[in-house]
Amino acid sequence: MQTNCAIELRNIRKTFGSIVANDEINLQINRGEILCLLGENGSGKTTLMNMLSGIYQPDSGEIFKDGEQVAIRSPKDAYALGIGMIHQHYHLVDVFTAAQNIILGLENEKMDLGAVNDKVKEICERYGFNVDPKKKIYDMSVSQKQTIEIVKVLYRGSEILILDEPTAVLTPQETEKLFAVLRNMKKDNKAIVLITHKLAEVLAVSDKVAILRKGKYIGTVETKDATAQSLTDMMVGRAVTLNIDRPIYDNVFDKMIIEGLTVVDNEGITKLDNVSFTAKTGEILGVAGIAGSGQRELLESLTGLYPIKSGSIKFIDGPTQIELVGKTPMQIRQIGVGMGFVPEDRLGMGLVGSMGMTGNMMLRSWKNGKSIFFNKKTPEGLAKKVWQDLEVVTPSTDFPVRRMSGGNIQKVLVGREIASRPPVLLTAYAVRGLDINTSYAIYNLLTEQKMHGSAVIYVGEELDVLLQLCDRILVLCGGKVSGIVDARTTTKEQIGLLMTSVGGSEGGAE
Amino acid sequence: MKEKNKTPLIRLAKRVKTDMMSPRKVWAIRIGSIVFAFILGMIPIIMAGQNPFQSYGIIISGALSKPGYIRQTVKRAIPLLGVALAIAPCFKMKFWNIGAEGQITMGAIFASAIAIWFQNSLPAFPLLMLMMLAGILGGAIWAFIPGFFKAKYNTNETLFTLMMNYIAIGIVRWLQGGPWEGRPGTQIIPMFSDKARLPNVFGIYCGWIIVLIMVVVVHVYMNYTKQGYEVAVIGDSENTARYAGMNVGWIMMRTMLLSGSICGIVGWMLVSGANGTLNADVAGGVGFTAITVAWLSQLNSFAMIIIASMLAIIGKGSATLQTKLGVPASVADIVSGILLFCMLGCEFFINYKLIFRKKADKEVHA
Numbered sequence: 001m002q003t004n005c006a007i008e009l010r011n012i013r014k015t016f017g018s019i020v021a022n023d024e025i026n027l028q029i030n031r032g033e034i035l036c037l038l039g040e041n042g043s044g045k046t047t048l049m050n051m052l053s054g055i056y057q058p059d060s061g062e063i064f065k066d067g068e069q070v071a072i073r074s075p076k077d078a079y080a081l082g083i084g085m086i087h088q089h090y091h092l093v094d095v096f097t098a099a100q101n102i103i104l105g106l107e108n109e110k111m112d113l114g115a116v117n118d119k120v121k122e123i124c125e126r127y128g129f130n131v132d133p134k135k136k137i138y139d140m141s142v143s144q145k146q147t148i149e150i151v152k153v154l155y156r157g158s159e160i161l162i163l164d165e166p167t168a169v170l171t172p173q174e175t176e177k178l179f180a181v182l183r184n185m186k187k188d189n190k191a192i193v194l195i196t197h198k199l200a201e202v203l204a205v206s207d208k209v210a211i212l213r214k215g216k217y218i219g220t221v222e223t224k225d226a227t228a229q230s231l232t233d234m235m236v237g238r239a240v241t242l243n244i245d246r247p248i249y250d251n252v253f254d255k256m257i258i259e260g261l262t263v264v265d266n267e268g269i270t271k272l273d274n275v276s277f278t279a280k281t282g283e284i285l286g287v288a289g290i291a292g293s294g295q296r297e298l299l300e301s302l303t304g305l306y307p308i309k310s311g312s313i314k315f316i317d318g319p320t321q322i323e324l325v326g327k328t329p330m331q332i333r334q335i336g337v338g339m340g341f342v343p344e345d346r347l348g349m350g351l352v353g354s355m356g357m358t359g360n361m362m363l364r365s366w367k368n369g370k371s372i373f374f375n376k377k378t379p380e381g382l383a384k385k386v387w388q389d390l391e392v393v394t395p396s397t398d399f400p401v402r403r404m405s406g407g408n409i410q411k412v413l414v415g416r417e418i419a420s421r422p423p424v425l426l427t428a429y430a431v432r433g434l435d436i437n438t439s440y441a442i443y444n445l446l447t448e449q450k451m452h453g454s455a456v457i458y459v460g461e462e463l464d465v466l467l468q469l470c471d472r473i474l475v476l477c478g479g480k481v482s483g484i485v486d487a488r489t490t491t492k493e494q495i496g497l498l499m500t501s502v503g504g505s506e507g508g509a510e
Numbered sequence: 511m512k513e514k515n516k517t518p519l520i521r522l523a524k525r526v527k528t529d530m531m532s533p534r535k536v537w538a539i540r541i542g543s544i545v546f547a548f549i550l551g552m553i554p555i556i557m558a559g560q561n562p563f564q565s566y567g568i569i570i571s572g573a574l575s576k577p578g579y580i581r582q583t584v585k586r587a588i589p590l591l592g593v594a595l596a597i598a599p600c601f602k603m604k605f606w607n608i609g610a611e612g613q614i615t616m617g618a619i620f621a622s623a624i625a626i627w628f629q630n631s632l633p634a635f636p637l638l639m640l641m642m643l644a645g646i647l648g649g650a651i652w653a654f655i656p657g658f659f660k661a662k663y664n665t666n667e668t669l670f671t672l673m674m675n676y677i678a679i680g681i682v683r684w685l686q687g688g689p690w691e692g693r694p695g696t697q698i699i700p701m702f703s704d705k706a707r708l709p710n711v712f713g714i715y716c717g718w719i720i721v722l723i724m725v726v727v728v729h730v731y732m733n734y735t736k737q738g739y740e741v742a743v744i745g746d747s748e749n750t751a752r753y754a755g756m757n758v759g760w761i762m763m764r765t766m767l768l769s770g771s772i773c774g775i776v777g778w779m780l781v782s783g784a785n786g787t788l789n790a791d792v793a794g795g796v797g798f799t800a801i802t803v804a805w806l807s808q809l810n811s812f813a814m815i816i817i818a819s820m821l822a823i824i825g826k827g828s829a830t831l832q833t834k835l836g837v838p839a840s841v842a843d844i845v846s847g848i849l850l851f852c853m854l855g856c857e858f859f860i861n862y863k864l865i866f867r868k869k870a871d872k873e874v875h876a
Contacts, residue, residue, distance in 0.1 A: 017863075305752060330755035341753070349749040355742070363754040366739050374736045 004030045005067075006160050006191040007052065007083070012061035014047055021047040024061070025217040027210055029160060034182055034192045036202045036223075039212035040235055040435045041406065045195045046088075048212070049162045053085035054078040084153030085162040090145050092137045099133035102152045123154050127184045142290065143174040150181070161185065162193040167201055169291050172463065172496035179205045197235075199228045200464065213237055236436055244443050244468040246488075247451060249282025254316055255455035256302070256424055261311035263297050271297040273479045275311070279424065279455040284446060286470030286487060287459040288495055294479040295459045296344060299426045302457075303341050304329040315424070330367070337424075340417035342410075344428035344459075350413045353402030357383035357394065360401055361416055386415035390441070407438035414442060418449055425449050428459040443469055463492045475499055536860050543856035550852070551845040558841045565831055569842075572830025573823040579830070581714050585784055587822035589614070589776050589793075592721045593800035594807070594814045595728045596772035599765050601801075602732065602809055603745045609656060609671025611797030612678035613649040613770045617777025619681060620648030622699070622788040625706035625781070626690060634705040641706065642778050649774020650767045652678060657766030661759035675797070682790040690788070701786045708783035715783030722815075724772065729811040741765055773797070806853055824849060 007029040014022040021044045029035055037045045050056045052063070054075040062069055065081050072078050078085070092101050099116045117133040124131050129147050137145060146166060153161055163182075167175045182192055182205060196202060202209055202223065209226060211218040211234045218234050232240050256279040263272045272294045279285050287295055300306035302313060304327050313324040315337050324332055332339065343349040351360050361379035369375055383397040390411040394404055401409055410430065418425065427446065431439040446469070450456050460466045466473055470487040475498035483498040531539075552562035573583045593610045600607040621641040628637055656670035685691075685699065692700035708715040732738040740761050744751045751758050776796075781788050803821060807813030828842030 303753075328755065328757075329753070330757075333755055343753065345749070348747050349753050352743050352746045352750055354746050359739075359742075362739065363743070363750070366736055366754065372736060373734050374739050 004032070006031050006065065008064040008067075009048075009052075010062045010064070012048065012051065012058045012063070014044075014051060014056060014058050020215050022051075022058070023215045023217075025212070027217065027220075029191045029193055030208075031159070031191045032186055032189045033207045034186055034194060034205055035220075036206035036209045037193055037195045037212065038197065038199075038202055038209050038231060038235060040197060041433045042214075042435075043212040043235075044215040045212055046164055049085060049164065049193065049195060052078065052083050052160075052162060054083075079156050079158070082157060082159040083162070084156060084158030084160070086146070086149045086153060086164065086166060088164045088168065090149050092145055092148060094138045095136065097134050097136055098131055098140075098148050098151075101137060101148055102133075102155050106156070119155065120151060123151055126188070127154070127181050129181060142169045142292075143171075143178075146170070146178075159189075160191045160193070162195070164195045165197075166194070167196065167198065168461070171290060171499045172492055173500065175201065198462070199231055202226075202231065203228065211235055232436065240436055240440075244440070244465070245447060246468065246471075247447065249451055249453065251453065252280050252282050254278050255281050256316065257312075257314045257321075258302070259312045259314075261298075261301060261313065262309045263301050263306055264309050265297075271479050272301065275476075275479075275481050277474055277481060277484060279457055281423070281453045281455050282450055283471045284450050284456040284458050284469060286466040286473040287457060287476060288463060288466055288473055288499060289476035290499055291461070293476040293499075295428060295476060297479075298476070299341065299343070299428055299457070299459065302424075302426060303339055304332045338420060338422040340420070340422035340425040340454075342413055342417050342425075342427040342430055344432070346409050346413055347402060351401055351409065354400050356396065356398035356400060357387060357392070357412055358397045360412055361386070361419075364416060364420070382416070382419055386412065386419065390415045390445075406433045407435060410434055410438065410442065414445060418445060421449075421452060421454070423454055425454050425456045426459075427457065429461060430458065431465070432461070463495055466495075467492065477501060531860060539856050539860055540853070543852040544849070547849040547852035551848045554841050554844045554848075555837070558837050560835055560837055565835065565837065568831050568834055569824065569827030569845075571827075572834065573827040577713070579826065583819075583822045583826040584714050584718055586825050587818045588717045588721050589780055589784070589796045590800050590803055590821060591814055591818040592717075592724060592776040592779070593773060593796055594803035594818060595721070595724050595811060596769045596776065597800060598728060598804050598809045598811065598814075599732065599738075599741050600769045601804055603741045603762065603765055605657075605660070605762060605765065606668045607653065607656075607671050607766065607769055608668055608798070608801065609653065609674045610769075610773050610800055611793045611795070612671070612675035613652045613773035614777040614780065614793040614797055615675070615678035615682060616652040617645035617649035617770075617774025618781045618788055618792045619678070619685065619777075620774070621645035621778035622690075622702075622781050625702045626699075629703045629706045632705070637705055638708065638782065641782055642775060645774040645778030646771045647774065649770040649772070649777060651770070653766040653770025653773065654763060657763040661762045679790050679793075682788060682792065685788070686790060699788050702782070706782060707786055708779065715779070717779035717783045720775070720779065724775075725811045725815060728772075732809075732811070737761075737764070802850060802854070821846075 005028055009025060009027040012022055012025045013020070025048060027048070037049070039045045047056065051058050052072065054072045054077050057073065063072060064070065070081060072081065072083070093104065096104070099113055099120055102120060103116050120131065120133045123129070129151060131144070131147055131151060137148070140148070146169070150161070166178060170178060182194070185192060194206065203226065206223045208220055209223055209231060210220040211231070213235060258278070259276045261272055261275040262270065265271050275298065287298065289295055297306055301308050302324070304324065308325050311325065315322045315324055322335065322337060324337065347353040352363065358376065358380045361382045362374060362376070365379055366374050380397060386392060387394065387397060392408050392411045392415070394408060401412055404412070414430065425446070430442050430446070434442065446456055446458060458466070458470060467487050467490065472484055473487050473490065473495065474484045475482045475495055477499055482501065485494065485498070548566065555562040555565045573579055593614065597607050597610055621644050624637070624641045624644045628640065632640070652674055656665070656667050656674060659665040659670060660667045687697050690699045692698050708717060710716065711719060732741070740751065740756050743754060743756065744758055744761060748758050751761070777792065780792050785792065799821060803814055803817045807817045824846045828839070828846060831837050831842050832839050
């Protein structure tokens with residue numbers, strides 16, 4: 001009997017300690033369909049799919065493939081059942097060619113690269129990929145690497161493909177290409193599962209949407225009956241407004257002037273190439289770019305954490321200009337340049353995971369005073385204030401921040417950095433991994449800082465948000481500034497083009 | 511396919527967030543592990559042909575029943591506690607200093623040099639103080655070298671500090687057989703004069719007072735000073751420390767200087783108090799056993815007093831067991847090894863839990 005249903009999950013439950021990642025989930029994955037698995041961070045999407053790809057085993061519940069019960073104990077079992085997953089982080093050997101990577105791990109495969117190349121070409125033609133099997137991985141862009149991962153799965157004969165947040169690292173143009181490929185696969189009667197939390201994509205590409213919330217299965221809806229608003233409401237569990245306020249501050253002047261900034265990492269690779277721009281008071285300057293285009297290096301050089309090869313960073317304090325290049329972070333603080341910095345890696349760089357809120361507030365004030373003992377009173381007071389003002393959920397100000405949820409961790413970090421009302425506030429991926437409510441709370445805090453006259457620099461990944469939140473957007477491409485645009489008049493497509501080509505000339509992006 | 515359809519029999523899961531055990535349960539497991547260790551330890555004792563209960567009784571009474579025994583036990587505990595205090599700041603910083611052995615030895619060499627050169631020309635108090643300062647200098651130099659290379663060139667501190675141990679011990683061997691040798695051919699350095707010996711308080715050299723003072727000092731340093739805060743932040747994340755404006759390299763070197771200095775003090779106390787002379791076995795493994803003390807007490811200075819005493823009791827008790835019942839020393843070592851293994855191993859069950867395959871799983875495939 002030819003059935004449409006490829007995989008059925010019944011009452012799947014998975015716990016990590018006392019945390020229920022998946023609670024009695026039922027799900028059907030059909031052939032010839034693109035199913036989006038939608039949910040906020042931490043809602044259990046990836047966990048659920050990892051049980052299909054053999055990385056985890058469910059605590060209870062059953063998995064059926066074509067109506068027959070199966071147990072998937074390892075990724076090998078998953079492949080044998082025709083299930084292939086493309087993870088967020090790629091598993092490719094840099095110095096191998098595409099073809100070598102594709103057959104890697106296949107035990108019964110003869111090392112006949114000619115035949116492999118032919119088969120890879122055949123797969124590419126069928127679905128519309130553009131892959132050169134002889135190209136080495138280190139010569140490839142992120143989207144090409146992703147393509148290799150997909151081909152790898154198809155080469156193993158998978159009929160059920162699971163893609164975990166595949167568009168996070170892609171430009172809008174690359175995303176469109178990927179979706180075209182997915183549609184071709186759908187026509188070929190493959191079953192496709194797309195894990196995502198981006199609503200626009202869900203609406204653009206999927207046939208059905210299954211929604212998870214806090215580990216629970218909420219329901220599956222036909223995409224044609226859904227809207228961004230209805231999906232958000234299901235995802236969050238109540239009605240949410242999706243607008244970001246963007247007031248105009250009327251006393252705008254230059255706060256930081258960056259000229260010809262060039263930095264080189266310790267392997268000699270140029271990470272920022274002649275970057276020049278101005279950050280202004282009462283303005284949110286967005287920074288867009290594909291992941292790894294120099295965003296991290298830019299913020300770290302501004303704060304004195306990254307060695308600078310050439311260029312100048314001037315901080316304007318009334319009539320005086322202070323040159324920051326060549327100063328350590330401590331020197332920058334001690335000459336009175338107020339800079340708040342919310343780094344990308346919260347626990348790895350911005351906070352001390354094993355300490356409570358008080359110990360973390362102290363990171364900014366520990367050196368104050370001449371005594372050899374630290375002052376605990378002031379940070380403790382600040383911790384209590386942040387705890388209340390930002391509604392941080394924690395049992396006490398001594399509870400280790402590592403054990404808080406992602407959203408609360410970020411509130412502690414942002415709360416500390418804006419506490420001193422710094423004239424310059426730098427943020428990197430400030431809402432990554434946060435639920436919708438916390439994200440909007442953070443956007444509001446940043447806008448509040450801007451309306452207090454801070455120069456805010458916001459490095460972001462979601463173009464929709466950048467366009468709604470920022471006043472101007474600086475686009476980085478391969479460490480170079482490819483354009484600075486007015487966020488109120490620019491479109492997503494224009495930014496997409498700038499992200500892939502310096503100068504942003506029409507058709508510059510492939 | 512039947513084989514394949516089973517989930518593994520036992521799986522491990524790390525306890526996270528809300529899943530942590532209550533402190534009561536944690537202590538129950540720790541005490542349970544000690545009881546379990548005593549039961550397990552009976553096997554080698556029985557195999558050696560002895561009554562395990564009598565043997566355990568001798569271990570306890572042999573360490574604590576007479577003032578003389580107690581003095582011996584305290585003497586064992588002093589260096590253990592001192593060195594555990596010394597390595598605590600390093601371990602808090604996640605700088606794996608396993609070179610305490612060498613740092614003690616270097617401190618002992620420097621202190622001995624002062625004793626040998628000046629014991630006839632200086633009065634007792636200045637001589638002892640000078641010996642202490644020399645001991646601090648010796649330990650600090652020996653710790654600073656790996657600290658410097660780690661800070662500047664990111665060398666592996668574990669290997670580096672370990673290798674430094676062998677060099678220090680080698681230097682003592684050379685001194686014993688060469689420049690400082692007493693009667694030619696003995697390979698022994700003569701005992702110091704009384705002026706270079708630490709005075710006794712309650713029948714034990716006064717090192718016990720010094721280490722108890724150090725317990726308080728280290729506790730305050732780690733928990734209330736800016737430097738202690740810096741150490742804790744680096745231990746959590748070096749990047750966070752740089753972000754907060756800390757000079758990570760310098761702090762590493764400074765902490766190693768501190769650690770080496772305390773080891774040097776212990777080295778001084780061993781030659782000046784416990785032994786009265788220098789020999790290649792001056793550290794005698796204390797630098798390694800102290801790592802166990804530091805870990806078991808989770809770097810808490812006051813808990814170190816208890817753990818160091820416990821290990822000293824087992825050590826002294828086993829020695830008595832050997833002389834009284836003729837149980838081979840190796841059996842006593844096995845028993846204390848079992849005890850340490852169980853105490854360290856139980857931390858695993860506090861941090862992880864085992865999940866057994868469910869019965870329901872089997873029924874489906876039956």
